[in-house]
Amino acid sequence: MSDNLLDVSNLVMRFGGLLAVDGVNLQVKPRQIHSVIGPNGAGKTTVFNCISGFYTPTDGTIRYRGKAIHRMSGHRISLLGLVRTFQHVRLFASMTVIENLLVAQHRHLNTNYFAGLLKTPSYRRRQREAMDRAAHWLQQVDLLDFANREAGNLSYGQQRRLEIARCMVTEPGLLMLDEPAAGLNPRETAELDQLIMRLRDEQDIAVLLIEHDMGLVMGISDHITVINQGAPLADGPPDQIRANPAVIKAYLGES
Amino acid sequence: MTETSLYVLQQLINGLTIGSTYALIAIGYTMVYGIIGMINFAHGEVYMIGTYTAFITIIGLFTMGVSSLPVVLLLALMTAIIISSTYGYAIERVAYRPLRGGPRLIPLITAIGMSIFLQNYIRLAQGSRDLAMPALISGGIEFGDPDVFEVSLSWMQLIIWGVTLASMTALALFISRSRLGRACRACAQDLKMANLLGIDTNRIIALTFVIGAALAAIAGVMLGLYYGTINPYIGFMAGLKAFTAAVLGGIGSIPGAMLGGLILGITEAMTAAFFPSEYKDVVAFSLLVLILLFRPTGLLGKPEVEKV
Numbered sequence: 063m064s065d066n067l068l069d070v071s072n073l074v075m076r077f078g079g080l081l082a083v084d085g086v087n088l089q090v091k092p093r094q095i096h097s098v099i100g101p102n103g104a105g106k107t108t109v110f111n112c113i114s115g116f117y118t119p120t121d122g123t124i125r126y127r128g129k130a131i132h133r134m135s136g137h138r139i140s141l142l143g144l145v146r147t148f149q150h151v152r153l154f155a156s157m158t159v160i161e162n163l164l165v166a167q168h169r170h171l172n173t174n175y176f177a178g179l180l181k182t183p184s185y186r187r188r189q190r191e192a193m194d195r196a197a198h199w200l201q202q203v204d205l206l207d208f209a210n211r212e213a214g215n216l217s218y219g220q221q222r223r224l225e226i227a228r229c230m231v232t233e234p235g236l237l238m239l240d241e242p243a244a245g246l247n248p249r250e251t252a253e254l255d256q257l258i259m260r261l262r263d264e265q266d267i268a269v270l271l272i273e274h275d276m277g278l279v280m281g282i283s284d285h286i287t288v289i290n291q292g293a294p295l296a297d298g299p300p301d302q303i304r305a306n307p308a309v310i311k312a313y314l315g316e317s
Numbered sequence: 318m319t320e321t322s323l324y325v326l327q328q329l330i331n332g333l334t335i336g337s338t339y340a341l342i343a344i345g346y347t348m349v350y351g352i353i354g355m356i357n358f359a360h361g362e363v364y365m366i367g368t369y370t371a372f373i374t375i376i377g378l379f380t381m382g383v384s385s386l387p388v389v390l391l392l393a394l395m396t397a398i399i400i401s402s403t404y405g406y407a408i409e410r411v412a413y414r415p416l417r418g419g420p421r422l423i424p425l426i427t428a429i430g431m432s433i434f435l436q437n438y439i440r441l442a443q444g445s446r447d448l449a450m451p452a453l454i455s456g457g458i459e460f461g462d463p464d465v466f467e468v469s470l471s472w473m474q475l476i477i478w479g480v481t482l483a484s485m486t487a488l489a490l491f492i493s494r495s496r497l498g499r500a501c502r503a504c505a506q507d508l509k510m511a512n513l514l515g516i517d518t519n520r521i522i523a524l525t526f527v528i529g530a531a532l533a534a535i536a537g538v539m540l541g542l543y544y545g546t547i548n549p550y551i552g553f554m555a556g557l558k559a560f561t562a563a564v565l566g567g568i569g570s571i572p573g574a575m576l577g578g579l580i581l582g583i584t585e586a587m588t589a590a591f592f593p594s595e596y597k598d599v600v601a602f603s604l605l606v607l608i609l610l611f612r613p614t615g616l617l618g619k620p621e622v623e624k625v
Contacts (some may be wrong), residue, residue: 136509137514137516140512140513140515141515154503154510157502157506161502165499165500165514166515168503168514168516232514232515
Protein backbone atom coordinates (compact mmCIF):
# COMPACT_ATOMS: atom_id res chain seq x y z
CA MET A 63 0.00 0.00 0.00
CA SER A 64 1.18 3.49 -0.76
CA ASP A 65 1.88 6.02 1.95
CA ASN A 66 -0.53 8.52 0.45
CA LEU A 67 -3.27 9.92 2.63
CA LEU A 68 -5.53 10.56 -0.32
CA ASP A 69 -5.23 8.79 -3.60
CA VAL A 70 -7.35 9.97 -6.51
CA SER A 71 -6.76 8.04 -9.68
CA ASN A 72 -8.13 8.59 -13.12
CA LEU A 73 -11.12 10.60 -11.87
CA VAL A 74 -13.78 11.26 -14.51
CA MET A 75 -16.91 13.34 -13.98
CA ARG A 76 -19.40 13.80 -16.75
CA PHE A 77 -22.55 15.94 -16.61
CA GLY A 78 -24.62 14.82 -19.57
CA GLY A 79 -22.52 15.72 -22.56
CA LEU A 80 -20.08 17.86 -20.62
CA LEU A 81 -16.85 16.25 -19.56
CA ALA A 82 -15.97 18.33 -16.49
CA VAL A 83 -13.12 16.25 -15.15
CA ASP A 84 -11.12 13.93 -17.35
CA GLY A 85 -8.59 11.60 -15.80
CA VAL A 86 -7.33 13.66 -12.88
CA ASN A 87 -4.84 12.06 -10.48
CA LEU A 88 -3.98 13.40 -7.05
CA GLN A 89 -1.70 12.00 -4.40
CA VAL A 90 -1.82 13.84 -1.11
CA LYS A 91 0.84 12.84 1.40
CA PRO A 92 0.39 13.21 5.15
CA ARG A 93 1.35 16.58 6.66
CA GLN A 94 1.55 18.32 3.32
CA ILE A 95 -0.11 21.35 1.84
CA HIS A 96 -1.18 20.28 -1.58
CA SER A 97 -2.64 22.90 -3.92
CA VAL A 98 -4.83 22.40 -6.93
CA ILE A 99 -4.66 25.29 -9.37
CA GLY A 100 -5.92 25.99 -12.84
CA PRO A 101 -7.77 28.61 -14.86
CA ASN A 102 -11.45 29.31 -14.15
CA GLY A 103 -13.68 26.45 -15.15
CA ALA A 104 -10.84 23.95 -15.11
CA GLY A 105 -12.82 21.56 -12.90
CA LYS A 106 -11.04 22.12 -9.58
CA THR A 107 -14.20 22.46 -7.56
CA THR A 108 -15.74 19.47 -9.32
CA VAL A 109 -12.77 17.40 -8.15
CA PHE A 110 -13.44 18.66 -4.61
CA ASN A 111 -17.11 17.81 -4.90
CA CYS A 112 -16.27 14.28 -5.97
CA ILE A 113 -13.83 13.77 -3.11
CA SER A 114 -16.20 15.11 -0.48
CA GLY A 115 -19.12 13.02 -1.66
CA PHE A 116 -21.15 15.87 -3.13
CA TYR A 117 -21.01 14.16 -6.50
CA THR A 118 -20.58 10.51 -7.32
CA PRO A 119 -17.82 10.34 -9.93
CA THR A 120 -18.57 8.82 -13.32
CA ASP A 121 -15.36 6.85 -13.27
CA GLY A 122 -12.11 6.46 -11.35
CA THR A 123 -11.30 5.71 -7.76
CA ILE A 124 -10.79 7.84 -4.67
CA ARG A 125 -9.07 6.27 -1.72
CA TYR A 126 -8.59 7.82 1.67
CA ARG A 127 -6.13 5.98 3.91
CA GLY A 128 -6.45 3.10 1.47
CA LYS A 129 -10.22 2.96 1.75
CA ALA A 130 -12.39 3.51 -1.33
CA ILE A 131 -14.73 6.45 -0.67
CA HIS A 132 -16.05 7.40 -4.08
CA ARG A 133 -19.42 5.71 -3.53
CA MET A 134 -19.95 6.95 0.04
CA SER A 135 -22.38 9.63 1.13
CA GLY A 136 -21.05 12.93 2.44
CA HIS A 137 -21.57 12.31 6.12
CA ARG A 138 -19.79 8.94 6.02
CA ILE A 139 -16.82 10.57 4.29
CA SER A 140 -16.67 13.31 6.86
CA LEU A 141 -16.78 10.71 9.63
CA LEU A 142 -13.59 9.25 8.17
CA GLY A 143 -11.88 12.58 8.76
CA LEU A 144 -12.20 14.42 5.48
CA VAL A 145 -13.80 17.84 5.73
CA ARG A 146 -14.06 20.81 3.42
CA THR A 147 -15.08 24.42 3.02
CA PHE A 148 -16.76 26.00 0.03
CA GLN A 149 -15.89 28.85 -2.30
CA HIS A 150 -18.54 30.95 -0.63
CA VAL A 151 -19.05 30.93 3.12
CA ARG A 152 -21.54 28.32 4.23
CA LEU A 153 -21.94 28.84 7.94
CA PHE A 154 -25.15 28.29 9.81
CA ALA A 155 -25.71 32.03 9.74
CA SER A 156 -28.48 32.34 12.31
CA MET A 157 -26.78 30.13 14.88
CA THR A 158 -24.19 31.50 17.25
CA VAL A 159 -20.48 31.05 16.65
CA ILE A 160 -20.16 28.48 19.41
CA GLU A 161 -23.20 26.58 18.19
CA ASN A 162 -21.63 26.32 14.76
CA LEU A 163 -18.69 24.58 16.37
CA LEU A 164 -20.85 22.33 18.53
CA VAL A 165 -23.05 21.19 15.69
CA ALA A 166 -19.97 20.12 13.78
CA GLN A 167 -19.12 17.82 16.67
CA HIS A 168 -22.49 16.11 16.46
CA ARG A 169 -20.86 12.75 15.87
CA HIS A 170 -18.45 13.13 18.79
CA LEU A 171 -21.45 13.62 21.04
CA ASN A 172 -23.19 10.66 19.58
CA THR A 173 -24.22 8.83 22.69
CA ASN A 174 -27.58 7.16 22.98
CA TYR A 175 -30.79 8.94 23.89
CA PHE A 176 -30.98 7.57 27.40
CA ALA A 177 -27.51 8.77 28.27
CA GLY A 178 -28.65 12.20 27.14
CA LEU A 179 -31.86 12.07 29.11
CA LEU A 180 -30.18 10.84 32.26
CA LYS A 181 -27.15 13.08 31.82
CA THR A 182 -24.80 10.25 32.70
CA PRO A 183 -21.19 11.14 33.63
CA SER A 184 -19.83 9.99 30.28
CA TYR A 185 -22.39 12.15 28.50
CA ARG A 186 -21.46 15.16 30.58
CA ARG A 187 -17.78 14.53 29.95
CA ARG A 188 -18.32 14.45 26.20
CA GLN A 189 -20.33 17.64 26.38
CA ARG A 190 -17.54 19.32 28.28
CA GLU A 191 -14.91 18.03 25.86
CA ALA A 192 -16.88 19.36 22.93
CA MET A 193 -17.13 22.74 24.58
CA ASP A 194 -13.39 22.75 25.37
CA ARG A 195 -12.50 21.81 21.82
CA ALA A 196 -14.76 24.58 20.49
CA ALA A 197 -13.16 27.12 22.83
CA HIS A 198 -9.69 25.95 21.89
CA TRP A 199 -10.32 26.47 18.19
CA LEU A 200 -12.03 29.79 18.72
CA GLN A 201 -8.84 30.91 20.36
CA GLN A 202 -6.74 29.51 17.51
CA VAL A 203 -8.66 31.54 14.95
CA ASP A 204 -8.93 34.54 17.25
CA LEU A 205 -12.71 34.55 17.62
CA LEU A 206 -13.07 33.79 21.32
CA ASP A 207 -14.62 37.20 22.00
CA PHE A 208 -17.34 36.53 19.45
CA ALA A 209 -18.49 33.14 20.77
CA ASN A 210 -22.08 34.20 21.38
CA ARG A 211 -22.54 36.36 18.30
CA GLU A 212 -24.67 35.14 15.45
CA ALA A 213 -22.32 33.76 12.82
CA GLY A 214 -24.03 35.77 10.09
CA ASN A 215 -23.06 39.02 11.81
CA LEU A 216 -19.33 38.41 11.70
CA SER A 217 -17.12 40.16 9.17
CA TYR A 218 -16.28 38.22 6.05
CA GLY A 219 -12.73 37.43 7.17
CA GLN A 220 -14.00 36.24 10.55
CA GLN A 221 -16.58 34.02 8.86
CA ARG A 222 -13.81 32.45 6.79
CA ARG A 223 -11.80 31.73 9.91
CA LEU A 224 -14.84 30.34 11.69
CA GLU A 225 -15.37 27.94 8.80
CA ILE A 226 -11.86 26.61 9.24
CA ALA A 227 -12.40 26.29 12.98
CA ARG A 228 -15.62 24.44 12.31
CA CYS A 229 -13.71 21.98 10.16
CA MET A 230 -10.97 21.60 12.74
CA VAL A 231 -13.24 20.70 15.68
CA THR A 232 -14.16 17.53 13.80
CA GLU A 233 -10.48 16.54 14.13
CA PRO A 234 -9.98 15.80 10.47
CA GLY A 235 -7.11 14.00 8.80
CA LEU A 236 -7.46 15.97 5.60
CA LEU A 237 -8.75 19.52 5.39
CA MET A 238 -9.99 20.67 2.00
CA LEU A 239 -10.19 24.42 1.46
CA ASP A 240 -11.89 25.77 -1.64
CA GLU A 241 -10.53 29.27 -2.34
CA PRO A 242 -10.22 30.30 1.29
CA ALA A 243 -8.62 33.62 0.40
CA ALA A 244 -11.35 34.72 -2.02
CA GLY A 245 -12.61 38.14 -0.99
CA LEU A 246 -10.03 38.67 1.75
CA ASN A 247 -7.86 41.76 1.94
CA PRO A 248 -4.04 41.35 1.84
CA ARG A 249 -3.68 41.45 5.61
CA GLU A 250 -6.37 38.84 6.11
CA THR A 251 -4.78 36.70 3.40
CA ALA A 252 -1.46 36.86 5.19
CA GLU A 253 -3.13 35.78 8.44
CA LEU A 254 -4.79 32.91 6.64
CA ASP A 255 -1.44 31.93 5.23
CA GLN A 256 -0.04 31.69 8.75
CA LEU A 257 -3.07 29.77 9.97
CA ILE A 258 -2.87 27.12 7.27
CA MET A 259 0.84 26.57 7.84
CA ARG A 260 0.26 26.33 11.57
CA LEU A 261 -2.42 23.70 10.97
CA ARG A 262 0.00 21.59 8.99
CA ASP A 263 2.84 21.97 11.46
CA GLU A 264 0.97 21.68 14.74
CA GLN A 265 -1.89 19.37 13.88
CA ASP A 266 -1.21 16.11 12.19
CA ILE A 267 -3.18 16.92 9.07
CA ALA A 268 -2.80 17.41 5.36
CA VAL A 269 -4.39 20.36 3.56
CA LEU A 270 -5.77 20.21 0.06
CA LEU A 271 -6.15 23.72 -1.26
CA ILE A 272 -7.81 25.32 -4.25
CA GLU A 273 -6.64 28.88 -4.59
CA HIS A 274 -6.27 31.64 -7.14
CA ASP A 275 -4.00 33.80 -5.07
CA MET A 276 -0.68 32.71 -6.56
CA GLY A 277 1.32 34.40 -3.82
CA LEU A 278 -0.44 32.25 -1.25
CA VAL A 279 -0.18 29.08 -3.29
CA MET A 280 3.50 29.39 -4.16
CA GLY A 281 4.38 30.49 -0.64
CA ILE A 282 2.88 27.68 1.37
CA SER A 283 2.39 24.67 -0.91
CA ASP A 284 4.52 21.57 -0.65
CA HIS A 285 3.10 20.20 -3.83
CA ILE A 286 0.98 21.59 -6.67
CA THR A 287 -1.29 19.93 -9.21
CA VAL A 288 -2.36 21.97 -12.22
CA ILE A 289 -5.58 21.18 -14.01
CA ASN A 290 -6.68 22.68 -17.30
CA GLN A 291 -10.04 22.06 -18.93
CA GLY A 292 -10.69 19.05 -16.75
CA ALA A 293 -7.43 17.30 -17.59
CA PRO A 294 -4.23 17.17 -15.55
CA LEU A 295 -1.57 19.52 -16.89
CA ALA A 296 1.31 19.35 -14.46
CA ASP A 297 2.23 18.02 -11.06
CA GLY A 298 5.18 18.86 -8.85
CA PRO A 299 6.73 21.16 -6.25
CA PRO A 300 6.15 24.94 -6.58
CA ASP A 301 9.49 25.75 -8.23
CA GLN A 302 8.91 23.23 -10.96
CA ILE A 303 5.37 24.46 -11.59
CA ARG A 304 6.47 28.08 -11.77
CA ALA A 305 8.96 27.20 -14.50
CA ASN A 306 6.68 24.86 -16.43
CA PRO A 307 5.99 26.32 -19.90
CA ALA A 308 2.69 24.45 -20.29
CA VAL A 309 1.39 26.04 -17.08
CA ILE A 310 2.45 29.50 -18.13
CA LYS A 311 0.74 28.97 -21.45
CA ALA A 312 -2.50 27.82 -19.86
CA TYR A 313 -2.58 30.84 -17.59
CA LEU A 314 -1.43 33.52 -19.96
CA GLY A 315 -2.49 32.11 -23.32
CA GLU A 316 -0.30 31.72 -26.39
CA SER A 317 2.07 34.57 -27.02
CA MET B 318 -69.78 43.46 31.80
CA THR B 319 -72.02 43.91 28.83
CA GLU B 320 -73.47 41.04 26.88
CA THR B 321 -71.30 41.72 23.86
CA SER B 322 -68.05 41.72 25.77
CA LEU B 323 -68.96 38.48 27.54
CA TYR B 324 -69.90 36.97 24.23
CA VAL B 325 -66.58 38.02 22.72
CA LEU B 326 -64.78 36.54 25.73
CA GLN B 327 -66.57 33.24 25.14
CA GLN B 328 -65.55 33.21 21.51
CA LEU B 329 -62.00 34.07 22.48
CA ILE B 330 -61.93 31.00 24.73
CA ASN B 331 -63.29 28.81 21.95
CA GLY B 332 -60.91 30.31 19.40
CA LEU B 333 -57.90 29.82 21.62
CA THR B 334 -58.84 26.16 22.06
CA ILE B 335 -59.18 25.41 18.37
CA GLY B 336 -56.21 27.63 17.60
CA SER B 337 -53.87 25.75 19.91
CA THR B 338 -54.69 22.47 18.20
CA TYR B 339 -54.13 24.07 14.79
CA ALA B 340 -50.78 25.22 16.09
CA LEU B 341 -49.86 21.69 17.20
CA ILE B 342 -50.65 20.27 13.77
CA ALA B 343 -49.00 23.19 11.99
CA ILE B 344 -45.64 22.38 13.62
CA GLY B 345 -45.49 19.21 11.54
CA TYR B 346 -45.94 21.14 8.29
CA THR B 347 -43.50 23.83 9.19
CA MET B 348 -40.68 21.61 10.48
CA VAL B 349 -40.74 19.34 7.45
CA TYR B 350 -40.88 22.32 5.10
CA GLY B 351 -38.08 24.00 7.03
CA ILE B 352 -35.72 21.12 6.38
CA ILE B 353 -36.60 19.55 3.04
CA GLY B 354 -38.83 22.23 1.53
CA MET B 355 -41.81 19.98 0.85
CA ILE B 356 -45.40 20.18 2.00
CA ASN B 357 -46.38 16.89 3.60
CA PHE B 358 -50.03 16.81 2.57
CA ALA B 359 -50.50 13.45 4.29
CA HIS B 360 -49.93 15.17 7.64
CA GLY B 361 -53.68 15.72 8.22
CA GLU B 362 -54.22 11.97 7.89
CA VAL B 363 -51.59 11.31 10.54
CA TYR B 364 -53.65 13.52 12.83
CA MET B 365 -56.77 11.55 11.90
CA ILE B 366 -54.99 8.25 12.61
CA GLY B 367 -54.05 9.62 16.03
CA THR B 368 -57.72 10.29 16.76
CA TYR B 369 -58.73 6.80 15.68
CA THR B 370 -55.98 5.19 17.71
CA ALA B 371 -57.15 7.08 20.79
CA PHE B 372 -60.74 6.04 20.10
CA ILE B 373 -59.81 2.36 19.79
CA THR B 374 -57.64 2.51 22.91
CA ILE B 375 -60.37 4.16 24.98
CA ILE B 376 -63.04 1.69 23.86
CA GLY B 377 -60.63 -1.20 24.41
CA LEU B 378 -59.77 -0.07 27.92
CA PHE B 379 -63.43 0.39 28.77
CA THR B 380 -64.28 -3.14 27.64
CA MET B 381 -61.39 -4.43 29.72
CA GLY B 382 -62.92 -2.68 32.67
CA VAL B 383 -60.34 0.07 33.12
CA SER B 384 -62.25 3.14 34.14
CA SER B 385 -59.70 5.32 35.91
CA LEU B 386 -59.81 8.56 33.95
CA PRO B 387 -56.11 9.56 34.18
CA VAL B 388 -55.02 6.05 33.18
CA VAL B 389 -57.35 5.95 30.18
CA LEU B 390 -56.35 9.44 29.05
CA LEU B 391 -52.65 8.82 29.43
CA LEU B 392 -52.75 5.46 27.66
CA ALA B 393 -54.88 6.88 24.84
CA LEU B 394 -52.40 9.72 24.40
CA MET B 395 -49.38 7.40 24.51
CA THR B 396 -50.71 4.87 21.99
CA ALA B 397 -51.87 7.67 19.68
CA ILE B 398 -48.41 9.24 19.80
CA ILE B 399 -46.64 5.93 19.20
CA ILE B 400 -48.89 4.78 16.35
CA SER B 401 -48.98 8.18 14.62
CA SER B 402 -45.21 8.58 14.92
CA THR B 403 -44.75 5.17 13.37
CA TYR B 404 -46.97 6.25 10.49
CA GLY B 405 -45.09 9.51 10.18
CA TYR B 406 -41.78 7.66 10.02
CA ALA B 407 -43.09 5.04 7.59
CA ILE B 408 -44.60 7.64 5.25
CA GLU B 409 -41.28 9.42 4.99
CA ARG B 410 -39.32 6.22 4.55
CA VAL B 411 -41.60 4.64 1.97
CA ALA B 412 -43.09 7.51 0.03
CA TYR B 413 -40.76 10.50 0.30
CA ARG B 414 -37.17 9.40 0.83
CA PRO B 415 -36.86 7.43 -2.42
CA LEU B 416 -38.06 10.50 -4.32
CA ARG B 417 -35.98 13.08 -2.54
CA GLY B 418 -33.80 15.14 -4.83
CA GLY B 419 -36.30 14.93 -7.65
CA PRO B 420 -38.26 17.90 -8.97
CA ARG B 421 -40.45 19.58 -6.33
CA LEU B 422 -43.69 18.50 -7.96
CA ILE B 423 -43.01 14.80 -7.46
CA PRO B 424 -43.00 14.63 -3.64
CA LEU B 425 -46.04 16.91 -3.66
CA ILE B 426 -47.99 14.46 -5.79
CA THR B 427 -46.83 11.49 -3.70
CA ALA B 428 -47.95 13.33 -0.59
CA ILE B 429 -51.43 13.84 -2.02
CA GLY B 430 -51.49 10.18 -3.07
CA MET B 431 -50.41 9.14 0.42
CA SER B 432 -53.18 11.26 1.89
CA ILE B 433 -55.85 9.64 -0.29
CA PHE B 434 -54.44 6.20 0.46
CA LEU B 435 -54.49 6.67 4.24
CA GLN B 436 -57.94 8.20 4.24
CA ASN B 437 -59.41 5.29 2.31
CA TYR B 438 -57.47 2.73 4.29
CA ILE B 439 -59.02 4.01 7.52
CA ARG B 440 -62.41 4.23 5.82
CA LEU B 441 -62.18 0.55 4.84
CA ALA B 442 -60.78 -0.58 8.15
CA GLN B 443 -63.02 1.46 10.44
CA GLY B 444 -66.05 2.31 8.33
CA SER B 445 -66.98 5.71 7.00
CA ARG B 446 -69.72 6.61 9.44
CA ASP B 447 -69.27 8.99 12.33
CA LEU B 448 -68.07 7.38 15.53
CA ALA B 449 -68.95 8.84 18.90
CA MET B 450 -65.93 9.46 21.05
CA PRO B 451 -66.86 8.78 24.69
CA ALA B 452 -67.07 12.03 26.63
CA LEU B 453 -64.33 11.41 29.15
CA ILE B 454 -64.17 14.87 30.56
CA SER B 455 -67.29 16.89 31.11
CA GLY B 456 -68.16 19.92 33.11
CA GLY B 457 -66.27 23.10 33.62
CA ILE B 458 -66.64 26.47 35.17
CA GLU B 459 -69.12 29.15 34.30
CA PHE B 460 -68.90 32.80 35.07
CA GLY B 461 -70.49 36.07 34.09
CA ASP B 462 -73.95 37.31 34.82
CA PRO B 463 -76.56 34.49 34.58
CA ASP B 464 -79.18 37.05 33.49
CA VAL B 465 -77.09 38.55 30.69
CA PHE B 466 -74.66 35.96 29.31
CA GLU B 467 -72.88 33.08 30.95
CA VAL B 468 -69.37 32.33 29.77
CA SER B 469 -68.40 28.69 30.03
CA LEU B 470 -64.91 27.35 30.17
CA SER B 471 -64.92 23.56 30.11
CA TRP B 472 -62.29 21.38 31.76
CA MET B 473 -61.59 19.94 28.33
CA GLN B 474 -60.68 23.39 27.04
CA LEU B 475 -58.38 23.95 30.00
CA ILE B 476 -56.74 20.58 29.38
CA ILE B 477 -56.21 21.45 25.71
CA TRP B 478 -54.52 24.71 26.68
CA GLY B 479 -52.39 22.99 29.27
CA VAL B 480 -51.29 20.12 27.05
CA THR B 481 -50.57 22.45 24.13
CA LEU B 482 -48.51 24.74 26.32
CA ALA B 483 -46.56 21.79 27.74
CA SER B 484 -45.91 20.28 24.29
CA MET B 485 -44.79 23.60 22.83
CA THR B 486 -42.46 24.27 25.75
CA ALA B 487 -40.98 20.80 25.44
CA LEU B 488 -40.47 21.31 21.71
CA ALA B 489 -38.92 24.73 22.15
CA LEU B 490 -36.49 23.37 24.75
CA PHE B 491 -35.65 20.40 22.57
CA ILE B 492 -34.91 22.59 19.55
CA SER B 493 -32.91 25.22 21.38
CA ARG B 494 -31.04 23.14 23.95
CA SER B 495 -30.50 19.56 22.84
CA ARG B 496 -27.84 18.15 20.59
CA LEU B 497 -30.42 16.76 18.18
CA GLY B 498 -32.33 20.04 18.21
CA ARG B 499 -29.15 21.84 17.25
CA ALA B 500 -28.66 19.37 14.43
CA CYS B 501 -32.25 20.03 13.31
CA ARG B 502 -31.58 23.76 13.14
CA ALA B 503 -28.36 23.17 11.23
CA CYS B 504 -30.20 20.97 8.72
CA ALA B 505 -32.90 23.60 8.29
CA GLN B 506 -30.27 26.18 7.39
CA ASP B 507 -28.07 24.12 5.11
CA LEU B 508 -28.88 20.47 4.67
CA LYS B 509 -25.89 19.61 2.50
CA MET B 510 -23.40 21.38 4.71
CA ALA B 511 -24.82 19.62 7.77
CA ASN B 512 -24.36 16.33 5.97
CA LEU B 513 -20.75 17.17 5.14
CA LEU B 514 -20.10 17.95 8.79
CA GLY B 515 -21.00 14.40 9.73
CA ILE B 516 -24.67 14.75 10.62
CA ASP B 517 -26.79 11.86 9.36
CA THR B 518 -29.35 14.06 7.62
CA ASN B 519 -31.65 11.15 6.80
CA ARG B 520 -32.05 10.51 10.50
CA ILE B 521 -32.75 14.16 11.24
CA ILE B 522 -35.36 14.30 8.48
CA ALA B 523 -37.02 11.15 9.84
CA LEU B 524 -36.92 12.74 13.29
CA THR B 525 -38.82 15.82 12.13
CA PHE B 526 -41.52 13.61 10.64
CA VAL B 527 -41.78 11.72 13.92
CA ILE B 528 -41.95 14.90 16.03
CA GLY B 529 -44.58 16.42 13.72
CA ALA B 530 -46.64 13.22 13.82
CA ALA B 531 -46.44 13.01 17.61
CA LEU B 532 -47.71 16.59 17.99
CA ALA B 533 -50.47 15.94 15.45
CA ALA B 534 -51.48 12.85 17.45
CA ILE B 535 -51.71 14.93 20.63
CA ALA B 536 -53.95 17.39 18.79
CA GLY B 537 -55.97 14.47 17.40
CA VAL B 538 -56.69 12.94 20.79
CA MET B 539 -57.74 16.25 22.27
CA LEU B 540 -59.86 17.44 19.38
CA GLY B 541 -61.53 14.03 19.17
CA LEU B 542 -62.52 14.29 22.81
CA TYR B 543 -63.50 17.95 22.41
CA TYR B 544 -65.76 17.50 19.37
CA GLY B 545 -67.02 14.06 20.34
CA THR B 546 -67.39 12.66 16.84
CA ILE B 547 -64.76 11.35 14.48
CA ASN B 548 -64.74 10.09 10.89
CA PRO B 549 -62.04 9.25 8.35
CA TYR B 550 -62.36 12.66 6.67
CA ILE B 551 -61.51 14.91 9.59
CA GLY B 552 -57.84 14.90 8.60
CA PHE B 553 -58.47 16.78 5.40
CA MET B 554 -59.96 19.94 6.86
CA ALA B 555 -57.74 19.92 9.94
CA GLY B 556 -54.72 19.51 7.67
CA LEU B 557 -55.76 22.39 5.44
CA LYS B 558 -56.39 24.66 8.40
CA ALA B 559 -53.07 23.78 10.01
CA PHE B 560 -51.32 24.33 6.69
CA THR B 561 -52.97 27.76 6.50
CA ALA B 562 -51.78 28.45 10.03
CA ALA B 563 -48.23 27.44 9.10
CA VAL B 564 -48.21 29.72 6.03
CA LEU B 565 -49.78 32.55 8.02
CA GLY B 566 -47.05 32.43 10.64
CA GLY B 567 -44.31 31.91 8.07
CA ILE B 568 -43.69 28.39 6.86
CA GLY B 569 -40.44 27.00 8.18
CA SER B 570 -40.68 28.97 11.42
CA ILE B 571 -41.77 27.10 14.55
CA PRO B 572 -42.85 30.17 16.56
CA GLY B 573 -44.64 31.24 13.38
CA ALA B 574 -46.69 28.04 13.34
CA MET B 575 -47.65 28.59 16.97
CA LEU B 576 -48.69 32.18 16.35
CA GLY B 577 -50.42 31.36 13.05
CA GLY B 578 -52.49 28.64 14.71
CA LEU B 579 -53.70 30.93 17.45
CA ILE B 580 -54.52 33.78 15.07
CA LEU B 581 -56.42 31.46 12.76
CA GLY B 582 -58.39 29.87 15.60
CA ILE B 583 -59.39 33.21 17.08
CA THR B 584 -60.28 34.66 13.66
CA GLU B 585 -62.54 31.70 12.98
CA ALA B 586 -64.26 31.96 16.34
CA MET B 587 -64.82 35.70 15.91
CA THR B 588 -66.23 35.20 12.43
CA ALA B 589 -68.59 32.55 13.74
CA ALA B 590 -69.62 34.97 16.48
CA PHE B 591 -70.80 37.79 14.27
CA PHE B 592 -71.61 36.13 10.94
CA PRO B 593 -73.33 32.89 10.03
CA SER B 594 -70.86 30.26 11.19
CA GLU B 595 -70.49 28.76 7.69
CA TYR B 596 -68.41 31.83 6.86
CA LYS B 597 -65.60 30.85 9.18
CA ASP B 598 -63.87 28.67 6.59
CA VAL B 599 -64.32 31.37 3.97
CA VAL B 600 -62.61 33.88 6.21
CA ALA B 601 -59.87 31.42 7.20
CA PHE B 602 -58.90 30.70 3.61
CA SER B 603 -59.30 34.33 2.55
CA LEU B 604 -56.70 35.02 5.18
CA LEU B 605 -54.43 32.52 3.42
CA VAL B 606 -54.94 34.29 0.08
CA LEU B 607 -54.29 37.69 1.61
CA ILE B 608 -51.12 36.62 3.37
CA LEU B 609 -49.82 35.02 0.17
CA LEU B 610 -50.55 38.21 -1.74
CA PHE B 611 -49.15 40.76 0.66
CA ARG B 612 -46.65 38.94 2.86
CA PRO B 613 -45.73 35.64 1.23
CA THR B 614 -43.09 34.89 3.86
CA GLY B 615 -45.72 34.97 6.60
CA LEU B 616 -45.75 36.93 9.82
CA LEU B 617 -42.54 35.58 11.34
CA GLY B 618 -40.92 34.05 8.26
CA LYS B 619 -37.66 35.42 7.04
CA PRO B 620 -37.41 36.36 3.38
CA GLU B 621 -35.50 33.67 1.56
CA VAL B 622 -31.93 34.74 1.02
CA GLU B 623 -30.75 34.06 -2.48
CA LYS B 624 -27.90 31.57 -2.28
CA VAL B 625 -25.07 32.59 -4.54
